[in-house]
Every structure is written in structure tokens, then in C-alpha cells.
Amino acid sequence: MRPKILAFAGSARKESLNKLLVRAAAAGARAGGADVTLVDFLEFPMPLYDGDLESGSGIPAEAARFKALLVSHHGFLISSPEYNSSISPLLKNAFDWASRPAPGEKTLVAFRGKTAALLSASPGDLGGLRGLVTVRSILGNIGVFVLPDQMALPKAHEAFGIDGALKDEKLRARAEGIGRSLAEFTAKVVAT
Amino acid sequence: MRPKILAFAGSARKESLNKLLVRAAAAGARAGGADVTLVDFLEFPMPLYDGDLESGSGIPAEAARFKALLVSHHGFLISSPEYNSSISPLLKNAFDWASRPAPGEKTLVAFRGKTAALLSASPGDLGGLRGLVTVRSILGNIGVFVLPDQMALPKAHEAFGIDGALKDEKLRARAEGIGRSLAEFTAKVVAT
Amino acid sequence: MRPKILAFAGSARKESLNKLLVRAAAAGARAGGADVTLVDFLEFPMPLYDGDLESGSGIPAEAARFKALLVSHHGFLISSPEYNSSISPLLKNAFDWASRPAPGEKTLVAFRGKTAALLSASPGDLGGLRGLVTVRSILGNIGVFVLPDQMALPKAHEAFGIDGALKDEKLRARAEGIGRSLAEFTAKVVAT
Amino acid sequence: MRPKILAFAGSARKESLNKLLVRAAAAGARAGGADVTLVDFLEFPMPLYDGDLESGSGIPAEAARFKALLVSHHGFLISSPEYNSSISPLLKNAFDWASRPAPGEKTLVAFRGKTAALLSASPGDLGGLRGLVTVRSILGNIGVFVLPDQMALPKAHEAFGIDGALKDEKLRARAEGIGRSLAEFTAKVVAT
Numbered sequence: 095m096r097p098k099i100l101a102f103a104g105s106a107r108k109e110s111l112n113k114l115l116v117r118a119a120a121a122g123a124r125a126g127g128a129d130v131t132l133v134d135f136l137e138f139p140m141p142l143y144d145g146d147l148e149s150g151s152g153i154p155a156e157a158a159r160f161k162a163l164l165v166s167h168h169g170f171l172i173s174s175p176e177y178n179s180s181i182s183p184l185l186k187n188a189f190d191w192a193s194r195p196a197p198g199e200k201t202l203v204a205f206r207g208k209t210a211a212l213l214s215a216s217p218g219d220l221g222g223l224r225g226l227v228t229v230r231s232i233l234g235n236i237g238v239f240v241l242p243d244q245m246a247l248p249k250a251h252e253a254f255g256i257d258g259a260l261k262d263e264k265l266r267a268r269a270e271g272i273g274r275s276l277a278e279f280t281a282k283v284v285a286t
Numbered sequence: 287m288r289p290k291i292l293a294f295a296g297s298a299r300k301e302s303l304n305k306l307l308v309r310a311a312a313a314g315a316r317a318g319g320a321d322v323t324l325v326d327f328l329e330f331p332m333p334l335y336d337g338d339l340e341s342g343s344g345i346p347a348e349a350a351r352f353k354a355l356l357v358s359h360h361g362f363l364i365s366s367p368e369y370n371s372s373i374s375p376l377l378k379n380a381f382d383w384a385s386r387p388a389p390g391e392k393t394l395v396a397f398r399g400k401t402a403a404l405l406s407a408s409p410g411d412l413g414g415l416r417g418l419v420t421v422r423s424i425l426g427n428i429g430v431f432v433l434p435d436q437m438a439l440p441k442a443h444e445a446f447g448i449d450g451a452l453k454d455e456k457l458r459a460r461a462e463g464i465g466r467s468l469a470e471f472t473a474k475v476v477a478t
Numbered sequence: 479m480r481p482k483i484l485a486f487a488g489s490a491r492k493e494s495l496n497k498l499l500v501r502a503a504a505a506g507a508r509a510g511g512a513d514v515t516l517v518d519f520l521e522f523p524m525p526l527y528d529g530d531l532e533s534g535s536g537i538p539a540e541a542a543r544f545k546a547l548l549v550s551h552h553g554f555l556i557s558s559p560e561y562n563s564s565i566s567p568l569l570k571n572a573f574d575w576a577s578r579p580a581p582g583e584k585t586l587v588a589f590r591g592k593t594a595a596l597l598s599a600s601p602g603d604l605g606g607l608r609g610l611v612t613v614r615s616i617l618g619n620i621g622v623f624v625l626p627d628q629m630a631l632p633k634a635h636e637a638f639g640i641d642g643a644l645k646d647e648k649l650r651a652r653a654e655g656i657g658r659s660l661a662e663f664t665a666k667v668v669a670t
Numbered sequence: 671m672r673p674k675i676l677a678f679a680g681s682a683r684k685e686s687l688n689k690l691l692v693r694a695a696a697a698g699a700r701a702g703g704a705d706v707t708l709v710d711f712l713e714f715p716m717p718l719y720d721g722d723l724e725s726g727s728g729i730p731a732e733a734a735r736f737k738a739l740l741v742s743h744h745g746f747l748i749s750s751p752e753y754n755s756s757i758s759p760l761l762k763n764a765f766d767w768a769s770r771p772a773p774g775e776k777t778l779v780a781f782r783g784k785t786a787a788l789l790s791a792s793p794g795d796l797g798g799l800r801g802l803v804t805v806r807s808i809l810g811n812i813g814v815f816v817l818p819d820q821m822a823l824p825k826a827h828e829a830f831g832i833d834g835a836l837k838d839e840k841l842r843a844r845a846e847g848i849g850r851s852l853a854e855f856t857a858k859v860v861a862t
Contacts, residue, residue: 107337142334142376143369145299177335179427180420181372183379184334190369206626220796224427227615227803228372228420234614234626235371235416239663242590242621279623282666398818412604419611419807426806429818431855434782434810471815474858491721526718526760527753529683561719563811564804565756567763568718574753608811612756612804619755619800 097280099128099273100167104174104185104229106135111215111250114258115269116173119213119245122270123171126277130171133163135184142183143190157191161204164192169209169280170238171273176216176225185229193236206237209284211276212244213269215253221246241279245272289472291320291465292359296366296377296421298327303407303442306450307461308365311405311437314462315363318469322363325355327376334375335382349383353396356384361401361472362430363465368408368417377421385428398429401476403468404436405461407445413438433471437464481664483512483657484551488558488569488613490519495599495634498642499653500557503597503629506654507555510661514555517547519568526567527574541575545588548576553593553664554622555657560600560609569613577620590621593668595660596628597653599637605630625663629656673856675704675849676743680750680761680805682711687791687826690834691845692749695789695821698846699747702853706747709739711760718759719766733767737780740768745785745856746814747849752792752801761805769812782813785860787852788820789845791829797822817855821848 101120103112113134120130138160141147147154153161164170174185192204200206210233214222223246233240245268247253253260260266293312295304305326312322330352333339339346345353356362366377384396392398402425406414415438425432437460439445445452452458485504487496497518504514522544525531531538537545548554558569576588584590594617598606607630617624629652631637637644644650677696679688689710696706714736717723723730729737740746750761768780776782786809790798799822809816821844823829829836836842 105337106334110337140334142298142332142379143374144376145297145302177378177382178385178424180378180424182335183375183382184336186369186373186378187334187375190375193370220799223796230618231611231615232370232372234618234624237626239623239626240618242618242623279667283663412607415604422810423803423807426810426816426818431815431818432810434813434815471859475855489721490718494721524718526682526716526763527758528760529681529686561762561766562769562808564762564808566719567759567766568720570753570757570762571718571759574759577754616754616756 097128097169097277097284098167099123099130099169099171099276099280100163101130101132101171102135104172104182106184111254112173112175114254115213115215115247115250116171117258118260118266118269119171119173119273122273123277125270126274127281128277131163131167135188138188140187140191143187148194153191153194160188161192164204168284169276171211171276172229173213173215174225174229176214176222179224181225181228181232189232202236205233207284209239209241209276209280211241211272213247213272215247215250217249217251219248221248221250239283241276243272243275245269289320289361289469289476290359291315291322291361291363291468291472292355293322293324293363294327296364296374298376303446304365304367306446307405307407307439307442308363309450310452310458310461311363311365311465314465315469317462318466319473320469323355323359327380330380332379332383335379340386345383345386352380353384356396360476361468363403363468364421365405365407366417366421368406368414371416373417373420373424381424394428397425399476401431401433401468401472403433403464405439405464407439407442409441409443411440413440413442431475433468435464435467437461481512481553481661481668482551483507483514483553483555483660483664484547485514485516485555486519488556488566490568495638496557496559498638499597499599499631499634500555501642502644502650502653503555503557503657506657507661509654510658511665512661515547515551519572522572524571524575527571532578537575537578544572545576548588552668553660555595555660556613557597557599558609558613560598560606563608565609565612565616573616586620591668593623593625593660593664595625595656597631597656599631599634601633601635603632605632605634623667625660627656627659629653673704673745673853673860674743675699675706675745675747675852675856676739677706677708677747678711680748680758682760687830688749688751690830691789691791691823691826692747693834694836694842694845695747695749695849698849699853701846702850703857704853707739707743711764714764716763716767719763724770729767729770736764737768740780744860745852747787747852748805749789749791750801750805752790752798755800757801757804757808765808778812783860785815785817785852785856787817787848789823789848791823791826793825793827795824797824797826815859817852819848819851821845
């Protein structure tokens, strides 16, 4: 069975460098045999997680739509910015909403047994590396097999051409390699 | 000079156990000689951090108000829930907005050189311990002196009486001790 | 191909609780279809890693023997104690020696693309949980696929019978389940 | 009272770049009013921590000497290499031996309430940054106030002159600044 990969950036910003980077990696996942769905958090505006909101009116519609996408895919390709050395609140918020069980549902159905690969892009010298430590740790703790290989792209504001593609061929191959590895890993582990 | 401590929970939930716990610790900080301002995130409803929003219309008013409170205090007393082994999006979001500089302002003026002490409350067996790892790491990385001593309260749903106070005297002393230690540490390090 | 699993504890202590726990998990790995080699660090006494020692006389014989075992197996089943909230120096030392390349050898040949599952045993209430955070992070950073599921056994000094087996059936099933999951995961990911 | 700072590198290597870096920082601590004792782990050769060794013959003499130095100082200035993204086994081993209580002694007497500042030097691009995450976390968990400011020196093999000093004046000022900050912080927090 072809693995189904959901790809997204951990930022809603229109000119997000992470949106460009995840697109590059998604091309590699497709080349590696996966069906890739690329989504944008602009289409999933969620309120901040709030237990009172949840017990009052349930999981908000946009969060439920995002969760359903996680549920229906085998693996996740994520490029996420680093804010203050850690995860973006947008990404953490989406994970937290998606981790909430509907009545009668299995715990962490959107995450357990799934796969993920991580990338980050940043104008700085570390490329957002430290944010991925948090993302990796969270996903592992909720049952996701996170690929050891990852990519942190430093000086990302200079890395993309006007066509939105990585200018440097080696960097493009590296981003695509992450996507391809995720496709192959997911085919072995989940989509069987 | 008396140290000024800002105390808050990392949850907006009305019956948040962390709001009860931070209140207990705040009493200790007052007994330790600090002026304590206790605030509730219900009063600071912020949108999710978004770079486009910021460049379009600046820091939202509620985020700016919260940031101004951080700026005008020497130390922070924080009790925060653990969601999916890490920080709550509400707290991360508040930190990220507060880390954004106004024009001409010093980097991380709300955080650098300040102090903090951490607590967490959870119905589970670990008391929210793992969430504090993320909170501690973030605060340290943005220049806050975080007290090594912390308190993670397990089975927190059974820990408080109807008056909102910790029923067990030893636990109450422990929470107050965290607050008192923060007051004393802040008096030495910042408020001089 | 049957997956080959190397199982060991991160302690050399004769009555190490982690040796008992890894043995329980190893039984599960065998039941899951793996060939399991159980080794004891008592048989691999290594000096502390020292760059001068390495450049003077190469990788010590015991370290080289341990590294060769890692190289010849597909996956690692590790039960490791927590010392001061982190990894044991014995285990970190073994990893560091094993990460040193022989002349002409591929980088991290003992680790890259391998699998691992983690357990810990401790007399305390957290079961050594915090030490596994470090172990997991290190292994992930050197290219090992670490199973998200892990087991931290609290009050471990009371958990084993005089036959060295876990007295509680549920705990035994849980330890065996970790081993079995590693066997199945390794069969899919590596041993193909 | 003048603060007493113990300075050391987390490597025993004769030409350790971290020994050079901690020396630069030590100069800053002295300029900041501290009495600094600079020691070298070559003088403290310890066996790997082993519970059987400890219960059989107690804390080894070299470990006890190192622990006594920690006990008799208020703060620690540490420059430590990164091995496989984490702490060196030599440093972890020294911490673990020093954390063992002598009969009748207070828990963690060598660490609780002390201060520390961290540096790292590495030939790589990240300067050993990731190793400091582990070191910082461990020290915080055993009661040490770790200064938020730290220094990770990339390309460290090109950074020092034949006199062993940092060639770049800005880097030297930065290393000295870490030492000076530790001196001042320790004067406020501990040595009063």
C-alpha cells in the first residue's frame, strides 16, 4: 500500500520559510512513493486550547478537521520554526487539540503508531535546531516514530529562489532526502 | 527594595488546579517579603502568535498588557499544566508575544535577568513534571534565572479543599516554600 | 530474516534491577521472533573515554568488542538506571567509545539505521523516567530509531521475585511487550 | 565575602580546547572579584561509577578529593565538550561520584545551593551547544543555580593563539564576561 503523508509547516505566516522547506521535502516524499497531502495552517484557524471551551462546546470544527487529516494519514512531514528555543504555539496548539479523544475513541488515535520526519528553517545560524528538540520529544511521547534524520536550514531567508525552490542543489537533495526517507520508513512501518 | 513577583497559572481554565497551586505558592512569596501580583490568563485573551499579524498591526493589546506586567516585576511564579508531555500552548504563546521587542526596545526586556520558580499540578502520577522540563528550558534560554527547586503535584484533583487550599499541611508548606525561596532569591539577585 | 537484538543493562552492578528488567523484555523479543544476545557490562570493562588514550593506543579492546556486537545486531534492547536525572556514565561511555570510527569506517556504523527500545528500573517513584529522556535523545541524534513506547518501573526493588522474574503479571506483560514490539519493529525497518 | 569559584573542563585531554576556554572565563571570574581554583581532571582519575565498588570500598580517593573541592567552593565554572550530542562520560561520572553522600552527610551537599556557569568549545559549527543542554539540565536537577548566559565556541580549533588565549578580542570578552557574571551572581546568591 502506498504510504499517505500529511505535510505541513508549523507557521501560518504567508511567506513562511518553513512552508517552502516542507514543500521541498514533500517532493522527495512523492518521489519516494508516497501520496502527499500538503496543508496550510491558514486553512485551520484554531482557538488556543482551553479545557472549558472543550467541555462546553467540544473540539472546534477546524481542530477536528485537522485531526481527521492526521487520522487518515500514515506519516507526517513537518517543517517548523523555532520560537524562543522551542516549538511554535501554533504547532503545539494543533497537536494538543488533535490529541483530545472524541467519545469512545482510542487514546491518541491521531498519533500512535504514525511516523514523522522533521525539518526547520530559520534566518539564524542554527536553523531552528533547538525547536526541533521539543517537537521530537513531544511526538515521541505521544507514540509517533520520529525519523532520526532531520534537517535544520540556517540562513533560510537567503536559501530560496523566487520560484520558492532551494537554490543550492545539495540542500535541495537533502530536503528531498528527508521526505524520501520518511516515505520509505512509513511504507515499512505503518502502511503495510 | 522589596521584590515584585508576578504569579500566574499556565491555564485559563476556571477551575484550574494550577491556579489553586500558584495561589498557595504566592502566599509563601508574600510571607518571604515579596509584593505579589496574581493574574489570570482569562484577563489576557491573546490570538495565537503570527508574524503576519504582528507586522500588520503590532503586538495585540492584551499581549502588550501582559508583557508590561512581566517588565514591571522582578520575578515570576508560575504553575503550569503539562499537555502531551510539554508546555501548554497558552503559556508558550504568552511567552512568545512577550518576547517580541517594541521598536527601540532592548532584546527580551521582559525576561533577561528576571527570576522564576515553577510548579505544576496534574491529576496524574507525575504531577506535570515533564511539562516543567520544557518551561524551564525555555525560560533559561531567554535569560531567566530559574530556581532549581520546583514542585510537581500529583493527584491534584484530590489535593485541594473546598476553600481552594491544599489539604495536606506538608504539601502546603512545600508550595509556600517554593514561593518563599523565589522571594528570597529575587531579593538577592534582582531587586537590589 | 530474523532480527538480531542485543540486550543489555546500563549498569554493571551484580544485583542490578535493570539487568532483571532487560531479561524480562528480552523474553518478549524472543517470543516476537528475534534472536537475542544478552550481554553484561561486567564483561566489557572500559576506561573512561579519553581522546589522548584513543589517539595513543586506539579503541581499547573491550570497547572494540562491545562495538562489534552493536555492529552485528539490528536492534538494541536497553534497560538503564537514572543517575542524577540522566544517563549512567557507564552507558554514555560505552556509546561514546562505540561511536568512534575505525580507519576507513563509515560514521556511526554501530548506530545509524539501527533500532532501540528503552526501559528503566528504579526504587523511586518515577522509575528512572528522566534518565531515559537523555538516552532517547542521544540515540536519536546518532541515527537510531528509538521505539516511542518505553517502560519505567518504579519501586523496582520490590518488583522481582527470588527467581528474578517480575512478580506482577501485568508488569511482566508490559516488559515483554516492549521486547516484542522491538522485535517486530526491527523486522520491518532493518532486518529486511 | 569573596566568592570561591572552582573552574574545570569536562575533558582530561592534554590539549583540550575546553581547558583553554575555561581558563579564559576564569580570568573574567577573577576580575569580577572571585577567588578561582582551576583544576584539571588529569589529577582526578576516577573509575566509572559502580554501585558495587561504592558499597565494597566506598567513594574512591580521587572522587572524594574532587567532591571535597566542590563542597569547599560556592560556584562552578565549567567548559565541557559535547560527545554524541550530550555530556562527556568523564564529567557525568565526576558528578555522579560527587553526588554520593558520605554517612551522615546532607543530600547533594556538593551541589545544592551552589552556582554554575557553562561554556563549551568544539571544532564544529554548533560549538558543543547540545552537550550543554544535558549539563544544564543535570545541574539544575541537583540543586545548582545555573546562569542562563552561556558560551558555545564553534571552530574552536582555530580560535586560540599559541599562548593559549582567544585570538578574537570579542570572543575573549565574551568568555571573560561569563566568568565575571558568575562571580557577581555567586556573590549575591551564595557567598553572603
